[in-house]
Amino acid sequence: MASKKIDAPPSGTLASSANGADSDSLLLQQLEDELKKATFDDDRLEDRSISSSSSASSASATGNVIKMQANLLSAAEQESAACMTFNESDIQEAIRILHHAETLCNAQIHAAPKKSVPLMTSVSKMVSSGWSYFGYKDASKSKPNSPAGTPPPPLPKYMTNGEIRARVVRAESQLLTSLILLLQESMMSYLKAGLNIRKGYKSYENVWAELQSMGDEVNTLVDNNTRGGIQFGLGTINIVLASLPTKILRIISSFGYIGDKALGFDLVSKCIAGKGIRSPLGSLMFLSYYTILAGFAPSVLGETNIPVADKILKDALQDYKESAFFLYFKGRNCRLKSMIKESTAAFELASSKATVEWGSELQRLCDYELGLNCAILLQWSESIKYFDRLAQENYWSKAFFLYFKAAALEECGQKQEALSTYQLIPGLVNRKFGGRTILVEQYVSRKVRLFEQNGFENTNLPALEILLIWNAYSSMTQESLRTCLAQVDNQISKNRGVTGLDSLAVLKTIKGAILHQLHQHKEGAECLTWVQDLPAGKIAEEKWVVPFACWEAGVGSWMEDHALAGDQRWARAKAFWDKAMGYSGYEFEFRLSIRIHAAMTRIQDLAEQMKLKAFH
Template sequence: MTKNAIDVLTTTYSIANAQIDAATKKTVGNSVYQAMSSYYNYIKFARGSGGLPASPKPATLKSIQKDGVTFVPNGVLRAHVAKAECCLQIAILQLLQENVMGYIKCGMNLRRAYASYSLVWQEYKRMGQIYHDFVDRDTISGIQFGIGAVHLVLSTLPQKVLRIVSAFGWKADKHLGFALLKLCVEERRIRSPMASLMLLAYYTVLTSLCPQILSNEYTQPAIETLLDAQRTYPNSAFFLYFAGRTSRLARNLTLSTQSFTYAIEISKSEWAEVEVLHTCSYEIGYNYMMEHNWEEAAKVFDMLYKEKYWSPAIFRYLTGACLDMMGQRTEAILAFAEVPDLVGSKTHSTALTEKYVLRKVTAFQECGYQDMDMALCALEYLCLFTGFDFMNTELLEGSLDTVDHALDAIMEAEKTEFGIRTRELLPETPAPKYFDQRGALLLIKASLFNAMGRFKESIIHLNWIIDHKEQIEVDKWIVPFAYWEAGVTAWGMDNKTRSRSFWESALRFNKFDFEYRLAMRVNLAITKAEEMGVPKPADPNPANRHKAEKKESIITLDSIQSRQSTSDDASARLSTSDHTPASEPTVFKVHV
């Protein structure tokens, strides 16, 4: 589906480009001049023009009449906007692929989009106060939408990719992006609904990636943008989809599911009927998972598997995960057994997730599905995709009980295997080694505690993961995600400097599942920390913590306060005093 969309947009880009070439009848000399002019303006922008393209001196009615000043025809300007919009939409599709090549291509297409938007902006500014005689308002709406969207999309790129893109001079300004998009919405022209969709996508998708850090900032603007859009488009399936996403941010899963269901109903017999059905059905299934309605979730994912939407392997895996949560182990195993034959997606957007589910199923098969009591695939999926933050306390408590049962299964297996080693000399049974299983469960448990605001209770579990990071050999994603959760824990205990150091540490890991998804999440959190004036840690190396602990076994609050911006901020472990106010008397820092 993504490939087809990119192909259509590429064709549209070529048509718009051909229209521009035919209208301008450019010669070689003109081509060189335009290329040099474009390059000059691009360098001028890169050196700091407040995020907007360079604005030439505006013409006046007198200068037009006296000097014969001419402007690029309106049709050509419209073609440039169409050309730029193709690049912008391709960039967004590439951004959603969640891999480094997709991010780099996204950055390149944003640059191409900006070049065309820049040309139209400069011509619009050159027209001065009489622009309405030479350019239509929909074209102006197009450049407001385009430049605003470019800045918003660019601001979401992870630091790993942003460093590559910034080599071309990009400096994203999300506040400028917000201002231009809101102006586009207010003027009620042809791009207004697209501007509303872009704002809603930014608010909902980014908040879903980083809910505990961004919910307070973006949930209310998302609701306001949605209400404004639905006054004009009350029966739009697109806005109903975002109504479902926005309701989820507000932890109203029932209303969220109703919105997705209504979007499906209202799009029947329309051109996007199948696409809306598939997209909203997945979101409904995800809501059912968060509500622990495993039976309905399994039905939805089974339907999507049969419809061959997105990735059959992923939906077969999710069906099995939900069946296992229902206690239907045999049916779950049968579903998991089909996954290896279904893996092989050629789309980048699913390949990484398929790799993850294949490894999970392969691990089950290698042990004859004997270790399934030690794994909670459904809760693990919710943890990876930040589903816990939208669940109510009762369901979170129930999830904690489920995790504890799985941890008990690990303890029983270890007890049995160690018991054999007390009776037999060099038994054939290998020594118990459940670091990956225990690490995944403890990460889920820490994430559940963070979602409930019980930050202190997550400390011991995150410290266990970090202390045993060398023994976690298969699920490499556990450790960097533990650093992410450690940052959330410190943030919740109001030690934001410590949070940033943990997030910086998470970026030091690579070649693990969902690497760039986590990188985007960390980028959003660090950007928020920078906006709040949280200083960057001097040395994000977590090994410094262990060195410091050897020299100083007892750390007082005074010593913590004096080292807030030192390399110790990159401590690899959490402690209960991370939330202690500076006004309290000196206490010992107790590691748990």
């Protein structure tokens, strides 16, 4: 299968901050060493798959001492035989279980009878016939209850169905581990995700090549669920890699490949059509792509992604009416359409359906979405209940949920209660991944420290700031947007001559984003231009605000230029987004990078469509 390479990262691009450069470089070296070892182990495993060495010696070669019988079920026999969480302990447990699954699969692979190779088979026959000619018998190949010299059963022409199945499950374990790690938004997690993607991709490629070699026999030699597993896994890896921005791809560049989105969509579509056990996972993969990615850039991707997500949801909910997962994505998709009432109903129904073992985790996730919906509706007192509950249950980041609660309390005019809540946060910033505080907790701890410096007198609408960073204004009604705009204008007037440029830049960026959603593009552009034109170094604390202002300026230009012909439609937007990509070392950098990559991919798709039209 054709694959593409990406350039190695330029010197210094991997450092998340100046004082972390040395540790990041050391970490990168460690991960690259591990990657080389994993590549060597993979190659040895492939060598063993065409050898006739015993399963015991194969297992000891990699340190696996699990004894396991080979899975010799045929494809037909195999056919008949055949969650979401952000809590650190659950994440680590999931990764542990997936690693154990890898170990079990390796043992199954080692136990499988190895397929014949034409050249080796010919040599074996020649040697054995030569020994027979001289009257020798190979006693080691005789069965205990068989006459001496009885030849062993012939080696299979292809990998057995059991071995292919084990390889697919192993690759799937590596894929799921990488997806978990990518969600952590840290340097180490991205590097480790790259390592697992590399290993999983190689496993999928090997079994994919094996299936291709079977030709028309594949449907009888390999069971439907295993074929669906290959289609789902290889397709998902290609889609995920195609969706990652350059900044993240450079970090995992030791993996070496970028995704083929067209191939990925084709394979996952075949997985869904196959109606196997991974068919609903394929539908969820597409929904994740169309809804979550659109959520990063709703004003840019909404018109194309939302209708597709609607169709997938309609088909999926016909087959899985009680699925809490599909109902959850229905809530996300409704929010993209600014149908917050319908979105809330879908999240509430999803929560009520989540009653099995993992149900509590999905219920908490729905609580978070419901709290965000309340904030979008400016129903702050209702949002407080959800964020307080999430904090009390110690879900994901207690510090972040208390920060959101305190910000909502301020919106309700309960300043003293908000102050008391803010003061709890520094002692709760303890959620780490790879020894580092997670990004959102770095953000809230820095904000509380700034508030403390002025005695919590001037916090500058932190709730509206969260809605900006979370890209929520595109889901608001015009009335709610005007309410927020009045708040921002009032705060800017209060701050005049009192606060520094950091606070004013944040408020101007919020105002610019709101004005664009109100289609007041000229006024919105003026606010965002003011932020972008600030002299370098003038922003002391809010390093994220200038690149976010560039992003919002691009969104406004995209909306304003939507009716223009040709590349004029996106020329201004692209210039702003290119400018945003020039910044680094700020909070939520990778989150913004994903937004920009999604938008740039949309531009590429439109450019390709223009070329096709011109050609025809």
